[in-house]
Amino acid sequence: MTIKLSKIINDWVTDESKIIDFGCGDGSLLKELMDTKNVLGYGVEISDSKIQKCITNGVPVIKQDIDKGIDEFKSSNFDLSIMARSIQCLKNPNLALNDMLKLSKRCVVTLPNLGYWRCRISLISGAMPVTPELPSSWYETENIHLCTIRDFESLCESEGIKIKDKVFLNKNGNQSRFVSINPNLMAVEGVYLLEK
Numbered sequence: 001m002t003i004k005l006s007k008i009i010n011d012w013v014t015d016e017s018k019i020i021d022f023g024c025g026d027g028s029l030l031k032e033l034m035d036t037k038n039v040l041g042y043g044v045e046i047s048d049s050k051i052q053k054c055i056t057n058g059v060p061v062i063k064q065d066i067d068k069g070i071d072e073f074k075s076s077n078f079d080l081s082i083m084a085r086s087i088q089c090l091k092n093p094n095l096a097l098n099d100m101l102k103l104s105k106r107c108v109v110t111l112p113n114l115g116y117w118r119c120r121i122s123l124i125s126g127a128m129p130v131t132p133e134l135p136s137s138w139y140e141t142e143n144i145h146l147c148t149i150r151d152f153e154s155l156c157e158s159e160g161i162k163i164k165d166k167v168f169l170n171k172n173g174n175q176s177r178f179v180s181i182n183p184n185l186m187a188v189e190g191v192y193l194l195e196k
Contacts, residue, residue: 023086
């Protein structure tokens with residue numbers, strides 16, 4: 001995760017809140033939030049090697065396949081749930097979004113934008129895109145539900161999920177006025193703060 005992306009998320013996190021991070025990877029985002037915001041954080045991850053990195057980073061982590069459900073966390077009353085760069089890897093992203101918003105008042109979701117102009121050129125040329133945000137070849141990728149900014153916002157609307165804030169990032173991980181004019185074409189990544 002880039003420093004700029006973690007700063008955006010950090011700005012949306014309240015001090016001393018209770019957070020769960022789905023698809024937490026090596027736990028670096030949670031570790032940063034624990035250090036800077038004094039949050040009580042828990043990670044959920046399926047990869048054994050990433051779980052080991054969480055443990056090394058001092059991040060509490062649970063091994064769980066999010067596609068199999070997250071009901072066991074319902075009684076925990078989280079303030080915020082996070083799914084950074086993971087939602088496109090799920091079989092049922094719509095169910096995961098709704099489940100996250102049953103666990104917490106708000107959630108943060110980040111996703112790579114398949115509508116980004118370089119991705120479109122790759123598709124037009126007859127190849128699946130490979131970018132820093134989508135680094136694997138089609139046969140190696142964990143991504144099964146790639147979408148565009150427009151697709152994701154349509155999903156939120158159809159599920160009755162409110163977009164409280166959103167930030168669009170360019171290829172350098174920065175916000176820019178140019179990207180905000182047409183994020184579906186120009187943004188490499190979308191960052192969303194959602195609530196029901």
